[in-house]
């Protein structure tokens with residue numbers, strides 16, 4: 001507003017008439033810098049929510065394409081409407097400029113300059129009473145309401161107040177218990193409350209970094225958080241809370257007195273505004289095109305969700321991003337334990353090192369080393385309202401499985417200085433987490449994971465059978481218990497063997513493993529959720545993924561660790577829904593089950609045997625046997641054809657004529 005005031009602009013009072021749009025100023029931009037906006041996909045083309053950056057339609061408005069003659073020939077330029085004088089999308093009439101500008105008649109009602117307009121906050125008490133004590137930003141209230149999240153889950157209820165007080169948090173809660181929003185809501189609240197529309201126009205610094213072990217999880221976290229920023233139009237008059245009055249949806253009027261209701265506030269908060277969002281969340285993961293990634297980064301992101309590998313690659317080439325990471329306000333490790341398993345250890349360690357804050361004691365130490373005085377070592381540590389000092393970072397570590405020992409150690413560790421000079425690199429998860437730059441002397445540990453890792457709404461069962469009978473039992477289970485089933489196998493080869501068999505048995509099944517292209521993985525995930533297909537997956541899908549409405553999880557092989565068992569099971573029985581898990585156990589896997597149950601602190605025979613109608617099973621065994629034979633024959637024929645072609649092609653390439661004996665040999669062969 002100050003800019004407009006400086007330029008001597010005047011506002012018309014509400015009662016005054018309709019306004020006219022002044023002629024837009026234009027500026028030239030490169031294609032990548034245009035204000036692209038995602039377009040919702042038609043239903044038929046909808047491949048799920050987690051596709052940001054992979055399969056995406058984007059549109060751009062108010063861009064004129066002009067051809068300019070240059071010495072080098074014709075070049076295309078994009079002229080973009082420059083509406084920076086109207087940060088909220090409200091058209092402001094400039095009486096002085098109007099005469100010199102062409103006027104387009106767009107009737108827009110403008111609020112009065114002096115009028116004190118009513119400001120109604122999202123009515124948590126009436127609409128979401130259970131969220132009311134948390135005093136979240138109205139936009140979040142709208143989104144929670146729109147998604148029918150009528151009350152916080154236990155981990156959310158525990159984490160929110162602590163996070164709002166500025167505490168560092170280690171959160172452990174069962175799979176599917178809403179951990180994403182447990183750390184996501186306080187971050188979004190903070191950013192919304194401190195956002196300013198003016199800033200939303202410029203490249204913003206990354207304020208929060210969320211690290212996840214897999215691409216799919218990163219995409220999912222990003223779309224989950226985006227849903228809190230983009231949904232929420234419930235036909236209510238949106239209004240800001242007082243805290244955010246300078247930033248998000250209200251602003252001072254020209255004279256700085258009172259507040260005015262912003263015409264486009266509803267759009268702004270519900271994400272339908274033409275302006276960039278107040279807070280932006282995006283995922284940057286492997287498999288994404290470099291162009292798309294550049295575009296996302298150049299637009300500016302407040303919340304960056306990333307896998308450590310890809311992020312570290314970018315940081316090494318992008319000093320600006322590296323500097324932003326050094327000044328994060330929030331750092332989240334989601335499924336931290338898994339990050340280590342997926343071989344991201346080195347990259348994660350490098351990223352975490354970047355986030356270390358120079359503290360006074362360290363500076364004094366390093367100054368002593370360098371023989372410098374301490375005068376310049378001061379830095380601003382002014383306390384902010386939420387108890388986090390300026391320049392400090394809040395850290396959240398969340399997982400469904402963090403060992404009790406590790407939790408205890410984290411609590412006891414105090415402010416052990418990580419990565420002291422000459423210190424060895426971290427070599428275990430405990431090591432790495434112990435080196436996290438918690439600003440809290442004793443991070444709050446919230447552990448509400450269930451005893452033995454079993455979610456109350458999950459029904460477990462077991463089948464003991466020969467390895468050779470597992471296919472028949474699986475077939476029996478899939479026929480007998482239709483629904484969305486996720487079958488976990490320990491190897492990709494196992495999936496490749498099972499897929500054609502399923503096809504011959506007319507079971508619609510899709511694979512999900514690390515050797516599939518990202519696009520294909522996401523597509524298969526979506527096929528699984530949109531049809532009643534079976535997903536044959538390796539443990540790439542075991543962690544964090546919120547595959548919609550999985551009814552059953554089958555462990556085709558017994559998992560090697562208790563954590564894997566818990567996480568695989570966690571794909572079903574999510575968010576208080578019912579779920580079923582089946583453990584298939586061959587005789588030589590019994591000792592694994594024993595070890596697994598022991599490490600979960602449970603009795604070996606605690607998982608009940610699933611009852612099976614044997615007469616049906618016997619019939620299905622015959623079918624499976626036939627399917628195997630057909631598959632083997634088809635495979636043989638395919639192989640022969642391939643080899644025959646190979647011999648012919650090789651002969652042709654070498655310009656050798658195959659004689660009749662050889663031809664005969666080829667045809668026999």
Ligand SMILES: Nc1ncnc2c1ncn2[C@@H]1O[C@H](COP(=O)(O)OP(=O)(O)OP(=O)(O)O)[C@@H](O)[C@H]1O
Nearest residue numbers: 149151152153175176177178179180400544546575
């Ligand atoms: N307050 C709430 N009320 C109802 N549903 C919720 C609420 N919060 C989150 N959910 C839903 O619960 C599901 C699980 O949430 P989320 O993926 O965050 O679980 P998680 O604890 O991170 O699981 P995992 O450990 O497997 O990663 C999601 O579909 C989410 O939309």
